[in-house]
Amino acid sequence: MATLDSKVPAGPLADKWRKHKADIKLVNPANKRKYEVIVVGAGLAGSSCAATLADLGYKVKCFVFHDSPRRAHSIAAQGGINAAKNYQNDGDSVYRLFYDTIKGGDYRSREANVHRLAEVSVNIIDQCAATGVPFAREYGGLLANRSFGGAQVSRTFYARGQTGQQLLLGAYSQLSRAVGAGTVELHTQSEMLDLVLVGGQAKGIITRDLVTGAIERHAGDAVVLATGGYGNVFNLSTYARGSNTTAIWRAYKRGACFANPCYTQIHPTCIPVSGDYQSKLTLMSESLRNDGRIWVPKRKEDCGKDPNAIAEGDRDYYLERMYPAFGNLCPRDIASRAAKRVCDEGRGVGPGGLGVYLDFSDAIRRLGENGVRERYGNLFDIYHEITAESAYQTPMRIFPAVHYTMGGLWVDYNLMSNIPGLFVLGEANFSDHGANRLGASALMQGLADGYFVIPYTIGDYLASQKPGSRPSADSVEFKGAEENVTAMTRRFLANQGREPVSHFHKRLGKIMWEFCGMARTREGLQKAVQQIPALREEFWANVRVPGSADTLNQSLEQAGRVADFLELGELMCRDALTREESCGGHFREEHQHPDGECKRDDANFGHVAAWEYQGPDKAPARNVEALNYEFVKMSVRNYK
Amino acid sequence: MVAANHSTQPLSLTLRVWRQAGPKEPGRFVDYPSKNLNPNMSFLEMLDVVNDELTAKGEEPIAFAHDCREGICGTCSCTINGKPHGPGRGVATCQVYVRSFRDGDVITVEPFRAEAFPIVKDLVTDRSAFDKIQQAGGFITARAGSAPDANAIPVPKGDADLAMDAATCIGCGACVAACKNASAMLFVAAKVGHLGLLPQGQAERDRRVLAMVQTMDDLGFGSCTNQYECSAACPKLISHEFIARMNRDYFKASLRSSFRPESLGAGGGAG
Ligand SMILES: Cc1cc2nc3c(=O)[nH]c(=O)nc-3n(C[C@H](O)[C@H](O)[C@H](O)COP(=O)(O)OP(=O)(O)OC[C@H]3O[C@@H](n4cnc5c(N)ncnc54)[C@H](O)[C@@H]3O)c2cc1C
Ligand code: SF4
Ligand code: FES
Numbered sequence: 001m002a003t004l005d006s007k008v009p010a011g012p013l014a015d016k017w018r019k020h021k022a023d024i025k026l027v028n029p030a031n032k033r034k035y036e037v038i039v040v041g042a043g044l045a046g047s048s049c050a051a052t053l054a055d056l057g058y059k060v061k062c063f064v065f066h067d068s069p070r071r072a073h074s075i076a077a078q079g080g081i082n083a084a085k086n087y088q089n090d091g092d093s094v095y096r097l098f099y100d101t102i103k104g105g106d107y108r109s110r111e112a113n114v115h116r117l118a119e120v121s122v123n124i125i126d127q128c129a130a131t132g133v134p135f136a137r138e139y140g141g142l143l144a145n146r147s148f149g150g151a152q153v154s155r156t157f158y159a160r161g162q163t164g165q166q167l168l169l170g171a172y173s174q175l176s177r178a179v180g181a182g183t184v185e186l187h188t189q190s191e192m193l194d195l196v197l198v199g200g201q202a203k204g205i206i207t208r209d210l211v212t213g214a215i216e217r218h219a220g221d222a223v224v225l226a227t228g229g230y231g232n233v234f235n236l237s238t239y240a241r242g243s244n245t246t247a248i249w250r251a252y253k254r255g256a257c258f259a260n261p262c263y264t265q266i267h268p269t270c271i272p273v274s275g276d277y278q279s280k281l282t283l284m285s286e287s288l289r290n291d292g293r294i295w296v297p298k299r300k301e302d303c304g305k306d307p308n309a310i311a312e313g314d315r316d317y318y319l320e321r322m323y324p325a326f327g328n329l330c331p332r333d334i335a336s337r338a339a340k341r342v343c344d345e346g347r348g349v350g351p352g353g354l355g356v357y358l359d360f361s362d363a364i365r366r367l368g369e370n371g372v373r374e375r376y377g378n379l380f381d382i383y384h385e386i387t388a389e390s391a392y393q394t395p396m397r398i399f400p401a402v403h404y405t406m407g408g409l410w411v412d413y414n415l416m417s418n419i420p421g422l423f424v425l426g427e428a429n430f431s432d433h434g435a436n437r438l439g440a441s442a443l444m445q446g447l448a449d450g451y452f453v454i455p456y457t458i459g460d461y462l463a464s465q466k467p468g469s470r471p472s473a474d475s476v477e478f479k480g481a482e483e484n485v486t487a488m489t490r491r492f493l494a495n496q497g498r499e500p501v502s503h504f505h506k507r508l509g510k511i512m513w514e515f516c517g518m519a520r521t522r523e524g525l526q527k528a529v530q531q532i533p534a535l536r537e538e539f540w541a542n543v544r545v546p547g548s549a550d551t552l553n554q555s556l557e558q559a560g561r562v563a564d565f566l567e568l569g570e571l572m573c574r575d576a577l578t579r580e581e582s583c584g585g586h587f588r589e590e591h592q593h594p595d596g597e598c599k600r601d602d603a604n605f606g607h608v609a610a611w612e613y614q615g616p617d618k619a620p621a622r623n624v625e626a627l628n629y630e631f632v633k634m635s636v637r638n639y640k
Numbered sequence: 641m642v643a644a645n646h647s648t649q650p651l652s653l654t655l656r657v658w659r660q661a662g663p664k665e666p667g668r669f670v671d672y673p674s675k676n677l678n679p680n681m682s683f684l685e686m687l688d689v690v691n692d693e694l695t696a697k698g699e700e701p702i703a704f705a706h707d708c709r710e711g712i713c714g715t716c717s718c719t720i721n722g723k724p725h726g727p728g729r730g731v732a733t734c735q736v737y738v739r740s741f742r743d744g745d746v747i748t749v750e751p752f753r754a755e756a757f758p759i760v761k762d763l764v765t766d767r768s769a770f771d772k773i774q775q776a777g778g779f780i781t782a783r784a785g786s787a788p789d790a791n792a793i794p795v796p797k798g799d800a801d802l803a804m805d806a807a808t809c810i811g812c813g814a815c816v817a818a819c820k821n822a823s824a825m826l827f828v829a830a831k832v833g834h835l836g837l838l839p840q841g842q843a844e845r846d847r848r849v850l851a852m853v854q855t856m857d858d859l860g861f862g863s864c865t866n867q868y869e870c871s872a873a874c875p876k877l878i879s880h881e882f883i884a885r886m887n888r889d890y891f892k893a894s895l896r897s898s899f900r901p902e903s904l905g906a907g908g909g910a911g
Binding site: 048051052055066067068069070071073075076085087123125126127128129130131132134135136137138139140141142143159160162165166169172173174176177179180186188211240241242274275277278279280282382385386387388451452455498499500502503544546547551552554555 | 678681684685691692694696698699700701705706707709711713714715731737739761768771774775776778780781782785786789795800801804808811835840
């Protein structure tokens with residue numbers, strides 16, 4: 001069994017990080033250039049990490065599967081980034097951001113990590129402004145804020161509806177500076193396909209050059225994975241098509257524990273599915289909930305009517321009704337489940353009855369059409385492009401979709417996994433969001449990890465490694481890992497199947513959405529853990545991967561990723577099955593309060609479940625890290 | 641924005657697609673009839689469907705670049721009926737919908753064509769030249785940990801908004817593909833404009849524009865002859881006025897650099 005030592009420092013909550021920074025080991029400046037760090041991924045977490053480590057003097061090699069680091073999925077984030085700046089003088093503080101994040105996560109995250117996140121949030125905004133991120137400003141030239149999903153203070157910084165783009169381009173500019181200066185060696189279109197362990201420590205990776213097909217071995221003194229989330233296990237999601245689990249999944253199969261895989265976030269405001277060909281679901285930023293009102297008809301019979309013809313009294317503004325204090329701004333998991341519930345009652349609108357209205361007519365009356373356009377113009381344009389409908393004239397139709405994965409590789413306070421030398425940042429780790437992530441906090445976490453945490457904590461590990469002790473990429477461990485990768489490629493290309501990869505991905509997605517989606521049951525999950533292995537078998541027998549190994553081959557890339565999803569999906573269902581409680585994004589129908597809210601079981605499940613691979617045909621082991629709440633009382637999350 | 645065709649009648653189209661096995665192989669157009677398409681399908685979803693059919697037949701699917709499928713990552717890059725990103729205004733390839741075509745249309749689909757963007761395979765090109773331009777100067781040097789409080793430097797709202805207009809560039813390369821000279825001026829001007837408008841970007845302003853323009857020239861992009869096809873094809877409708885702004889910056893920076901010798905003290909002095 002793996003040992004899960006969180007390494008949370010002792011002492012008062014607010015002093016932990018400061019004290020830890022003073023206590024951990026430092027690497028002598030003259031020695032830094034003797035260490036080579038491999039960074040996989042260049043989203044917010046990876047690019048900020050690579051640039052900052054290079055600035056500190058380490059040699060950095062950075063790998064992305066994209067053709068440019070600027071294309072990482074972080075680019076798509078719309079709404080904003082939180083920080084406890086209290087620029088609005090509305091009562092915000094580090095403690096309040098910490099508390100909101102802990103509560104939002106339904107008391108399933110680590111206090112110390114979350115407090116650190118809230119502390120460094122203020123530095124992130126400074127850093128981003130210094131790198132030229134064109135945040136929204138007020139007329140006086142100071143930074144503007146808005147309040148965002150689930151927050152009662154205005155602490156969200158934004159750049160129109162393109163905050164992720166601007167933050168990523170800021171971090172990418174720093175990475176580009178380092179590449180230009182020769183301190184980061186950048187490998188684009190280079191996909192990590194295996195992790196190499198030497199003497200039980202992470203010392204390298206195997207990659208495939210996606211253009212030439214060349215399989216390469218790269219040795220390093222430490223490996224950082226910042227490879228993003230795994231929501232595409234559901235096939236349809238708000239993620240970019242290329243987002244995948246391969247890097248962390250292959251690390252899992254080398255012994256890294258996978259924590260809380262079942263914690264997924266379903267975002268309430270996405271454009272509903274329109275047909276079987278659908279390849280992705282588009283998020284409508286939740287900032288829309290600040291001014292839009294969500295409703296469905298009170299009566300089923302009205303569902304087919306033109307919404308503008310339904311009288312005010314015949315509409316059910318169900319979030320305002322059920323959660324008067326937070327109304328349309330209640331947290332994502334709650335808003336999503338409420339939408340599912342009204343649709344299950346037969347009151348959904350649009351094709352298949354899988355949609356609810358998000359209505360701006362009040363806001364238009366209040367702010368004028370131009371006022372609304374100013375705030376949300378680009379989102380209304382996106383909606384129009386996709387649906388050919390104008391949300392200025394008729395309410396938007398929205399429905400929940402998979403959006404974020406709180407689970408990920410287990411890491412300690414230093415962001416190191418249980419494999420020494422393997423660090424995991426950003427969405428790829430499990431650390432800060434518990435069972436549910438609040439809006440505008442993933443961008444914050446990615447940049448916190450990359451700019452302000454790893455630059456300190458990686459030194460503590462590297463200082464324990466002799467400079468120059470990096471193993472050679474010719475060692476047996478590297479050869480073995482390379483053979484592992486080429487064998488998989490050979491197997492795909494030789495397979496005489498009939499179905500394209502997408503066929504299996506769609507079927508997996510349906511199983512996951514039905515049984516491991518917004519509402520889960522023991523019975524359903526048991527079905528899923530039967531069905532997924534059967535689908536996996538069928539995949540290996542019947543998948544068709546045309547083309548060759550030594551050119552750009554998108555089918556081959558996709559096949560590897562879906563093969564991993566087919567294994568991960570099963571682990572997610574197992575995790576959901578074992579967690580006999582409801583918390584945050586994990587809702588088990590057996591465990592609910594009479595009003596339909598999550599019923600946590602802190603005594604038996606107030607812990608992190610970190611799964612450990614035991615071999616291809618063996619059940620994985622479930623390790624537990626107890627969550628000790630020293631400072632906050634675990635209480636019932638109440639948004640009423 | 642693409643004109644809406646509200647009909648839900650399925651369409652049939654013929655896709656005339658550029659197929660090229662590798663950078664050095666000859667390419668050619670191949671026709672793929674595509675039937676029974678839902679008008680609400682996106683253009684790329686239509687390619688997915690064609691690809692699945694090809695795969696089931698044991699043929700190699702069409703390689704095309706895509707990722708976010710919502711117009712923000714800049715990966716998708718098809719020239720559709722002769723226009724980079726297709727007929728719509730202010731959209732990327734992934735935001736083109738089948739409803740913008742008519743039943744029976746023949747649609748040509750090619751990669752972005754420019755010398756500085758060599759073809760990798762089928763519809764996929766190598767746009768790494770853009771990264772090289774960024775690496776030459778598309779940044780403000782700001783090490784983590786050294787930044788002052790973000791509100792210590794106010795930025796007039798007008799400047800911030802204009803900087804944001806430029807910063808929305810998604811780095812797709814449509815401007816290059818649309819230009820008869822294959823110039824990268826709009827892309828470079830967008831970055832120079834974004835950073836040059838902000839107070840934080842002033843210290844490196846001259847250096848930035850000189851280095852980025854030099855690198856752009858070295859990488860084989862053509863020169864700008866003010867045709868403005870770039871802005872018309874740009875999915876973010878970035879204004880060609882940024883090009884004029886950059887030209888002014890470049891001129892001033894060149895003048896200043898010829899009058900101002902480098903400091904001899906640079907780099908030394910550590911005691
Ligand atoms: C539509 C949308 C809107 C969002 N809006 C917000 C918001 O408003 N506020 C907020 O806080 N959060 C938001 N989020 C969440 C947030 O954007 C992400 O959680 C965050 O950006 C993830 O950043 P990351 O650096 O961890 O990973 P990513 O940005 O996903 O980057 C992953 C990187 O890893 C690389 N990579 C992956 N696998 C491999 C491999 N095997 N080999 C080599 N390279 C690899 C990729 O090339 C890429 O560079 C949103 C998410 C979505 C989907
Ligand atoms: S300027 Fe416009 S067309 Fe050119 S790369 Fe940027 S977004 Fe694309
Ligand atoms: S796929 Fe991202 S912009 Fe088109």
